[in-house]
Amino acid sequence: MAIPALTLVALVLLWEGAVRVFGIPNYLLPAPTRVLAELDKLGVRLVPNIGATLLTVLAGFLASVVISLPLAVAIASSPFVARAVYPLLLITQSTPIIAIAPILVVMLGTGQLSRATITFLIAFFPLLVSMVTGLLSTPREAVELSRVLRTSFLQDLWLIRLPASVPFVFSGLKVAISLSVIGAVVAEFVTANKGLGYLITQSTAFFNVPLAFGSVILLSIMGVLLFQSIVLVERIFFPWAVQSERITRE
Amino acid sequence: MSEAAATPALSLEGVWQAFASADGAEVLALRDLSLAVAPGEFVSLVGPSGCGKSTALRLVTGLIEPTRGCAAILGRPVEANLDRVGMVFQKPTLLHWLSIEDNVLLPVRVRRGRVGEADRTRARALLESTGLGQFASKLPHELSGGMQQRAGICRALIQDPDILLMDEPFGALDALTREQMCFELLRIWGERRKTIVFVTHSIPEAVLLSDRVVVMSARPGRIESIVPVPLPRPRTLESMALPDFQACTQAIRRIIYGYDTERAVVGAAL
Numbered sequence: 001m002a003i004p005a006l007t008l009v010a011l012v013l014l015w016e017g018a019v020r021v022f023g024i025p026n027y028l029l030p031a032p033t034r035v036l037a038e039l040d041k042l043g044v045r046l047v048p049n050i051g052a053t054l055l056t057v058l059a060g061f062l063a064s065v066v067i068s069l070p071l072a073v074a075i076a077s078s079p080f081v082a083r084a085v086y087p088l089l090l091i092t093q094s095t096p097i098i099a100i101a102p103i104l105v106v107m108l109g110t111g112q113l114s115r116a117t118i119t120f121l122i123a124f125f126p127l128l129v130s131m132v133t134g135l136l137s138t139p140r141e142a143v144e145l146s147r148v149l150r151t152s153f154l155q156d157l158w159l160i161r162l163p164a165s166v167p168f169v170f171s172g173l174k175v176a177i178s179l180s181v182i183g184a185v186v187a188e189f190v191t192a193n194k195g196l197g198y199l200i201t202q203s204t205a206f207f208n209v210p211l212a213f214g215s216v217i218l219l220s221i222m223g224v225l226l227f228q229s230i231v232l233v234e235r236i237f238f239p240w241a242v243q244s245e246r247i248t249r250e
Numbered sequence: 251m252s253e254a255a256a257t258p259a260l261s262l263e264g265v266w267q268a269f270a271s272a273d274g275a276e277v278l279a280l281r282d283l284s285l286a287v288a289p290g291e292f293v294s295l296v297g298p299s300g301c302g303k304s305t306a307l308r309l310v311t312g313l314i315e316p317t318r319g320c321a322a323i324l325g326r327p328v329e330a331n332l333d334r335v336g337m338v339f340q341k342p343t344l345l346h347w348l349s350i351e352d353n354v355l356l357p358v359r360v361r362r363g364r365v366g367e368a369d370r371t372r373a374r375a376l377l378e379s380t381g382l383g384q385f386a387s388k389l390p391h392e393l394s395g396g397m398q399q400r401a402g403i404c405r406a407l408i409q410d411p412d413i414l415l416m417d418e419p420f421g422a423l424d425a426l427t428r429e430q431m432c433f434e435l436l437r438i439w440g441e442r443r444k445t446i447v448f449v450t451h452s453i454p455e456a457v458l459l460s461d462r463v464v465v466m467s468a469r470p471g472r473i474e475s476i477v478p479v480p481l482p483r484p485r486t487l488e489s490m491a492l493p494d495f496q497a498c499t500q501a502i503r504r505i506i507y508g509y510d511t512e513r514a515v516v517g518a519a520l
Contacts, residue, residue, distance in 0.1 A: 141343040148311050148337045149360045159359065163347045240347040240389060 030210035035217065038210035050218060052195040056184040057177075057226065059112070060119025064127050064176050067120070072131030073157065082132075089125065097121045097183075101190040110191045118190070119183030127169075127176040134168025135161050166241040170234045177230055181223045196222075257325040258286035259413050259445035260310055265319035267305055267471075278470035279305045283319070285464060285473065287445055289412070294448045294456035295464045296502065302471025303449040307415050310447070311337055323413065333361065336406030336444075338416040342398035344390035344405075350377065351386040354404045361409070369408075376404045379441075380434065396427040400434065407438070413445045421451065432458055436485055453506075457498045458485060465505045475505045 019031040108114040188197025196215045203211035267280035280302045295303040312328040323331035344353045354373045420428045467474045
């Protein structure tokens, strides 16, 4: 923990020093102190912007979870559904979502719904794939056990397949939360009147590069904190899954 | 014979089993297999890999249906009496997210949807009797392989089945643990008198445990011979030193290899 912190501090100092020594102009590379000063200038007015982005991230992320889970169960349980749905999903994934984003805004309006939908479209696919993989990679012996015990479909799912897939689900959730942050920024680039993504487009339009830098830093911090909270949830509620991930890695 | 008069605990009558192999050709796994196991009897199936030992066992769990012939548990079709059967796998097959106690209780949870305090007491008593009492709340990976397999046996026993099917249950254990587990199993069997059908690769293990050893041969799987084991019970480490023990293992080897192994060894020495 101490070593990465030291590297970070060293890099920031180097950055500050280089900007001052070489007299780099603000609109090319602002010094860290200048970035902080710009954020400080906005002060509490940052809060609604951070809140707006966080709301979009969480809405898109939750939609991914809520839609992926039943879809993953359906795909993993029925070869027919898998064959019917997978090619369509692949097409939606091969299409750059950022290209559809303006169309979505026309269809869904300029509000929160559009932003959440764009975020969802960017975040859900890797999560779905991890969930399907997890459900299909139940150990062969556990499948046999389930059959010998004559479990019903729901018992098999609830007692055996879902718990067995938890490590996969969490690696999918970690990817999905990072993608949700990206998705939210993309959405705000396309349509927003507040948010950190909106701050970036607005500030760069007026060559206020220090504020753009500040927004990016806030986004990184948000991303790290969200990622870590997923890690924390896994540690607290599914300690055995963390354990089994470690075992499989060894 | 009284054995023939009573309903056998399980029976296979004229069973043929064919599978489609990967390239679509039909493979005959079992040919005309007939076997009746009396209540309380300990029967082992031995034979080379691919002789259909495990297939025969899976027929009795209802996981597969015979192509021809029929399988019965206590005189009724397999599906009707499945709850009278407990199964022990080659691997312990414990769910790694459940405590040992909850793993043992899994069949109860599946059968009745919920687990009561009486079930928990029963599970703890079972674990206690196999020396796992203080590990009830541990997760499977915290136990050694032998202890995990003992928990697997407890899980098979939790519904108090009449019949215990064991598919190479000690195959994944080291030699010493394996021997200990044999005596452990004999002790459990002595206390509860289940009908046990035990699949193994090890001839001495089969002889040490069984009343009868069913010797099978491969491609297609069929019963070559059934060897009764006249060793007195209870069996102990000393049983393995008895002349009858040697005679039985030698007889089985002769059936499997098709020639006199003693002479073969002497021949090699010359």
